[in-house]
Amino acid sequence: MSETASDRSTIDALREDFRARIAAASTDAAVKTLADEFLSRKSGSVTGLMKTLGTLPPDARREFGALVNALKQEIETSVDERRQALAAARPPADAVDVTLPPRTRAVGHVHPLMLVRQQVEDIFTHMGYEILEGPEVEDDFHNFEALNMPPDHPARDMQDTLYLGSPIVGGTWGAHRGSVPDAQVRAATLLRTHTSAMQIRYMKTFPPPVRIIVPGRVYRRDNLDLTHTPMFQQFEGLVVGEGVTMANLKGTFKAMLTALFGDVKIRLRPSFFPYTEPSAEVDMSCHKCAGAGCAICKQTGWLEILGSGMVHPAVFEAVGYDPDAVTGFAFGIGIERLAMLKYGVEDIRLFYENDVRFLEQFS
Ligand code: DAH
DSSP: OHHHHHHHHHHHHHHHHHHHHHHHOOSHHHHHHHHHHHHOTTTOHHHHHHHHGGGSOHHHHHHHHHHHHHHHHHHHHHHHHHHHHHHHHSOOTTOOOTTSOOOOOOOOOOOHHHHHHHHHHHHHHHTTOEEOOOOSEEOHHHHTGGGTOOTTOGGGGGSOOEEEEEEEEOOEEEOSSSEEEOSSOOEEEEEOSSTTHHHHHHHHHSOSOEEEEEEEEEEOOOOOSSSOOSEEEEEEEEEEETTOOHHHHHHHHHHHHHHHHSSOOEEEEEEEETTEEEEEEEEEEOTTTTTSOOTTTTTSSEEEEEEEEEEOHHHHHHHTOOTTTOEEEEEEEEHHHHHHHHHTOOOTTHHHHOOHHHHTTOO
């Protein structure tokens, strides 16, 4: 009997040991190791007890056998339950792992040229200008002739023009606010070399006063280098009315450049454009060195910004305005040039290569 009692306590000890450890088994492998430790055919501790049954007298064998069997069944049931519980807690194969770092979304950026264009448009909108665009494919009349450049005029050589293989007849020109039908149906023969062509289109369509800004692409037969691209962008400005003077022109540039670059000085240098008289090249004091001289302004303290002048009477005559009744000023600015100065970009080609590493630096 004492033997049975001690075996009984062996069974109790095994059960307690098993119960404590199955609860802590947190993986399939741990459960299997534990199950083997108790039940494996060769070395399981419960299997070992089974093997001793044959040595007991029949009564004790029956009684003890029932106890060992009960333990064995408890272990088997617990092992099954533990396995099922682990399986239920395991995420499905296609589950989202919420602990992974998130995939960042690729956010688009406004192109630096568009940023500058928007700023300039804002500045002039606040000054009461109308913003409108025009056709990129132009005819000779609007791009040259009406701008005081007759067919044999040497000033046409100032810009190398890209002509079309076959001319296009007809078309309309769009505007931000509405679109105006092309009054004169002429064959378009070239890609406009400057936005100045829109001075003519606008004045032929609308009477004075005029206060417009025309942003847009222009084309020239230039090879790509640090400062040239065959397509680039400009702003044309045109103001016409009674008593418009060169002082208005100067004040306008001062306001625009100060808004774009901070507190800069401006100066006008005599220049030549066939469609303005007098003509002026406008410089601003270098915004990097405040005029002291640096690499950006090539030690001069000044940066060339735009071409401008008082509208030539011949231009007014070409569009049917009375040169004795109105005066005006006009100007053209390169948008790339402004963006290069503003953002310190040294190679104009970067604007058109669309390398995301470049573009994402502007926001
Ligand atoms: N059209 C000139 C260019 O493309 C820029 C320009 C100069 C425009 C003087 C003007 C102006 O309206 O008055 O280089």
